[in-house]
Amino acid sequence: MEHYDLQRQRRDMRNKGRNVVWSIAMDKCLIKALAAQAKSGNKIDKCFNENAYTAACVAVNTRFNLNLNNQKVINRLKTIKKRYKVMKDMLSQDGFGWNPNTNMIECDSDELWKNYVAAHPDARGLRGKQIEMYDELKIVCGNYQAPSRWTKMKSGNHAMDMKNCDDLMDMKNCEDESASFVSPSSEDMSETDGTESFTGHPEFGQMPDGFQELPKRPRVSDSLQDALMTVASSIRRLADAMEQSKCSFDASELLQAVMEIEGLEEGRQMYAFEYLNADPVKARAFLTYNARMRKTYLFRQFWWWR
Numbered sequence: 001m002e003h004y005d006l007q008r009q010r011r012d013m014r015n016k017g018r019n020v021v022w023s024i025a026m027d028k029c030l031i032k033a034l035a036a037q038a039k040s041g042n043k044i045d046k047c048f049n050e051n052a053y054t055a056a057c058v059a060v061n062t063r064f065n066l067n068l069n070n071q072k073v074i075n076r077l078k079t080i081k082k083r084y085k086v087m088k089d090m091l092s093q094d095g096f097g098w099n100p101n102t103n104m105i106e107c108d109s110d111e112l113w114k115n116y117v118a119a120h121p122d123a124r125g126l127r128g129k130q131i132e133m134y135d136e137l138k139i140v141c142g143n144y145q146a147p148s149r150w151t152k153m154k155s156g157n158h159a160m161d162m163k164n165c166d167d168l169m170d171m172k173n174c175e176d177e178s179a180s181f182v183s184p185s186s187e188d189m190s191e192t193d194g195t196e197s198f199t200g201h202p203e204f205g206q207m208p209d210g211f212q213e214l215p216k217r218p219r220v221s222d223s224l225q226d227a228l229m230t231v232a233s234s235i236r237r238l239a240d241a242m243e244q245s246k247c248s249f250d251a252s253e254l255l256q257a258v259m260e261i262e263g264l265e266e267g268r269q270m271y272a273f274e275y276l277n278a279d280p281v282k283a284r285a286f287l288t289y290n291a292r293m294r295k296t297y298l299f300r301q302f303w304w305w306r
Contacts, residue, residue: 020072026060028133033059035136041146055278067267084141086122103130254283261295272298
C-alpha cells in the first residue's frame with residue numbers, strides 16, 4: 001500500500017503545474033540558474049543532469065512561489081533553445097552581427113534583413129529587439145562545458161612538471177659552474193726532488209690530485225616510476241569516489257521521509273522535497289533527524305509556512 005502511495009505521489013508531482021504561463025522574469029530566473037549549474041559542472045556532454053534541473057526548479061519556485069516540477073523546466077528550456085537557435089542561425093550569416101553595447105542583432109542593410117526574414121519568418125521579431133542575458137544564453141543553450149576535475153588536475157600537474165624541469169636545469173647549471181680544482185703551474189717546484197711539476201693533461205681515467213669526484217645522482221628505475229603512477233592513479237580514483245559519496249543519497253528515501261511529516265499538505269511536501277533534493281548536504285542532514293526534528297527543520301527553512 002505504501003509503495004502504491006509513493007508511485008501515486010510521484011505521478012502527481014510529474015503532472016503538477018500544467019498550463020504554466022512563463023513570464024520574462026521567470027525566464028531570466030531560469031536562465032540564470034541553469035547558467036550557474038553549467039559552470040558548476042552539472043552540464044555534461046551539452047546536456048544538463050537531474051541535479052541541474054532540480055536546482056533550477058527550486059530557484060524558480062522559491063522566487064515566484066510556484067509548484068513547478070523538473071519536467072516543466074525541461075519543456076521551457078526546449079522553447080528557449082528554439083529561440084536561441086533562431087538568433088544563432090541569423091548571426092551565422094554574412095551581414096549580421098551582435099552589438100554588445102546595445103544587446104541587439106544588427107544588419108548591414110534593410111534589404112538583407114527583409115530577404116532573410118522572408119525566408120525565415122521566425123526571425124521577424126528580432127529586428128530592433130534588445131536581447132538580455134545573451135552570454136548566459138550561450139552557456140545554457142550553446143556548447144559550453146565546464147572544465148572537469150581531471151582537466152584541472154592535468155593542468156596543475158603540467159605546471160608542476162614545468163617547475164620541476166626548471167629546478168633540474170638550475171641544478172645542472174650549478175654543477176657546471178661549480179669550481180673543481182686548479183691545475184698546478186709549470187713554475188711550481190716539487191718539494192721533494194726540486195723538479196718541475198707536470199703540467200700536461202692527466203692520463204685517461206686518471207684523476208688529478210686534490211680532485212673529489214661528485215657522487216652520481218641515483219636514477220629512478222622504470223618499474224618504480226610505473227608503481228608510483230599506479231599508486232597516484234589509485235589515490236585519485238579513491239578521492240573521486242569519496243567526493244561522490246558525499247553528494248549521494250536515496251531520493252526515494254528522502255521523498256518518503258518528507259511525506260511522513262504530519263500536518264504538511266501535498267504542495268508543501270513537493271516543495272520541501274525539491275528543495276532538499278537540490279542540496280545533498282541539507283538532504284543528508286534532514287534524513288539524519290528524527291520525525292519531530294525533521295518537521296522543525298523544514299519550518300525553520302520555510303518560516304513563512306507558520
